[in-house]
Amino acid sequence: MRLSLSYHLLVPLALTAAALVSGVAVALTTFFLVDRHVQANAEAETRRLASTVARALVQPVLRNDIWQSYQLVRAATEVERQDSPEDAVGIVVIDAREQVFVSPTPRSYPLGTHLSALPPAMVEAARAVTAQLPPAPARVAQPSPALLVLAAPIVGEEDVLLGVVLATHPPGITRTQRAHVVRQLAWLGMGAIALVALAGAFLGLRLTAPLGRLRTVMEDTPRRSNVREPLASEELARVCQRADEVGSLARTFAAMLRQIAANQELERHMLEAERMASIGQLSAGIAHEVNNPLGGMLAAIQNRRLRGGLDEVTGRTLNMLERGLHQIHETVQALLNEARSEQRALRADDLHDLELLLRPEAEQLGCDFEWQVALPDRPGLPAVAVRQVILNLVLNAAAAAGKRGHVRVWSAEGERRWYVHVGNTGPVLDDARLAELTAGTRRTVDGRLGLGLWITARILHTLGGELTLLHDRPTELDTVLIASFPFEPRPDELLTEARPPLLNHAD
Numbered sequence: 001m002r003l004s005l006s007y008h009l010l011v012p013l014a015l016t017a018a019a020l021v022s023g024v025a026v027a028l029t030t031f032f033l034v035d036r037h038v039q040a041n042a043e044a045e046t047r048r049l050a051s052t053v054a055r056a057l058v059q060p061v062l063r064n065d066i067w068q069s070y071q072l073v074r075a076a077t078e079v080e081r082q083d084s085p086e087d088a089v090g091i092v093v094i095d096a097r098e099q100v101f102v103s104p105t106p107r108s109y110p111l112g113t114h115l116s117a118l119p120p121a122m123v124e125a126a127r128a129v130t131a132q133l134p135p136a137p138a139r140v141a142q143p144s145p146a147l148l149v150l151a152a153p154i155v156g157e158e159d160v161l162l163g164v165v166l167a168t169h170p171p172g173i174t175r176t177q178r179a180h181v182v183r184q185l186a187w188l189g190m191g192a193i194a195l196v197a198l199a200g201a202f203l204g205l206r207l208t209a210p211l212g213r214l215r216t217v218m219e220d221t222p223r224r225s226n227v228r229e230p231l232a233s234e235e236l237a238r239v240c241q242r243a244d245e246v247g248s249l250a251r252t253f254a255a256m257l258r259q260i261a262a263n264q265e266l267e268r269h270m271l272e273a274e275r276m277a278s279i280g281q282l283s284a285g286i287a288h289e290v291n292n293p294l295g296g297m298l299a300a301i302q303n304r305r306l307r308g309g310l311d312e313v314t315g316r317t318l319n320m321l322e323r324g325l326h327q328i329h330e331t332v333q334a335l336l337n338e339a340r341s342e343q344r345a346l347r348a349d350d351l352h353d354l355e356l357l358l359r360p361e362a363e364q365l366g367c368d369f370e371w372q373v374a375l376p377d378r379p380g381l382p383a384v385a386v387r388q389v390i391l392n393l394v395l396n397a398a399a400a401a402g403k404r405g406h407v408r409v410w411s412a413e414g415e416r417r418w419y420v421h422v423g424n425t426g427p428v429l430d431d432a433r434l435a436e437l438t439a440g441t442r443r444t445v446d447g448r449l450g451l452g453l454w455i456t457a458r459i460l461h462t463l464g465g466e467l468t469l470l471h472d473r474p475t476e477l478d479t480v481l482i483a484s485f486p487f488e489p490r491p492d493e494l495l496t497e498a499r500p501p502l503l504n505h506a507d
Contacts, residue, residue: 012204016197023193050152050167069102090168125151134159210246330384346381366403372410376418380488392456393422400426423477
């Protein structure tokens with residue numbers, strides 16, 4: 001059965017398990033080395049003990065002083081109380097006649113016992129000493145039962161062999177020593193394993209932290225409406241800066257997010273294009289529906305004039321109504337991209353009607369309205385387009401200025417263009433936001449797509465003009481938009497543009 005755990009847990013657990021296995025392996029290796037070291041030390045100590053006893057027994061053996069020899073051997077084998085007597089070192093002294101001369105344990109090795117009655121390892125060690133000339137120490141290890149015998153000769157004058165000291169000792173670490181070592185290794189090992197395990201868990205958590213952050217970003221991405229938000233997150237940026245596999249995975253994921261963002265942007269543009277197409281179809285339908293009642297109202301005004309008997313006020317009112325109805329008709333036609341040949345030229349009455357229409361709107365919003373627009377000297381500007389552009393710009397400026405704001409509209413005439421400036425004291429508009437508004441991609445607070453400046457920019461683009469932002473604006477205005485309307489070229493200008501430049505020739 002496979003465990004489906006997170007790498008955030010698997011890596012620390014794996015490092016902790018590795019620490020445990022390493023700790024156990026180190027403990028076993030340490031115990032083996034300690035066993036070897038204790039065995040070597042025990043053998044060396046036993047050899048030194050046998051040699052020391054052999055040198056000390058020279059005179060007592062020569063005098064045949066068994067009691068003094070017994071005291072010396074007893075003192076040499078006197079050790080601290082141990083858990084098992086068999087862990088202690090045993091000494092047996094053999095004289096020149098190969099009989100037991102003295103032993104601290106006479107019950108086990110009675111005096112006068114012949115060498116042949118002793119254990120085989122002791123017999124072999126004693127024979128090895130007596131067989132050498134001059135006599136030398138010997139070592140014999142017995143595997144079963146485990147016993148180590150170290151023999152040291154008792155040498156008198158002129159290398160005369162007086163006897164042999166046989167020292168017996170377990171060949172390895174004793175049970176008491178083993179218990180002590182195991183106990184110390186257990187405590188030290190558990191402490192070391194605990195520290196290494198904690199360090200492994202800490203390192204595992206640190207190593208998997210970037211992977212966890214990347215996982216959080218990846219899991220959070222489907223819940224976001226725009227993939228540009230996780231692309232801009234600091235978590236993903238930090239993980240992408242890594243030079244390891246996690247960083248490579250994060251960079252691949254970021255590249256995938258950028259591709260998704262590009263696809264979303266393309267999809268959004270396609271949806272906007274479809275929406276604009278739907279708006280165009282809707283405008284066409286509305287235009288046809290509006291033209292019918294407009295024709296009826298214009299016919300009613302014409303019939304009223306034919307009946308006569310109009311006073312001055314009624315005549316001016318009918319004229320204003322007729323111009324307004326014609327303006328509505330021409331605006332609808334402009335939205336339907338009708339031919340420019342059917343558009344009439346701008347007149348002073350059009351500008352006057354705009355002022356009469358816009359001033360009440362500004363006063364209703366509670367802002368000051370200043371109108372300084374003069375008809376250009378050069379004729380030919382389309383009335384419908386100019387009125388629609390100025391109307392949209394001023395309404396937007398009044399809405400931006402708000403209560404106690406100020407809106408100022410003035411015009412300026414250039415050589416080939418007529419400029420209308422619309423300024424207000426509302427929020428400052430920069431080039432980036434103006435580009436969004438004129439592109440039809442800027443949404444309002446309630447989520448609607450603002451199309452006022454988009455329609456204005458489209459009308460100006462159709463005329464060959466443009467909508468720009470005035471950077472060197474007057475100090476009392478926060479935002480000033482400039483709508484430029486190109487004049488129809490005069491015949492002499494067309495002739496100048498078509499005629500090639502004359503070359504000056506010397507007479």
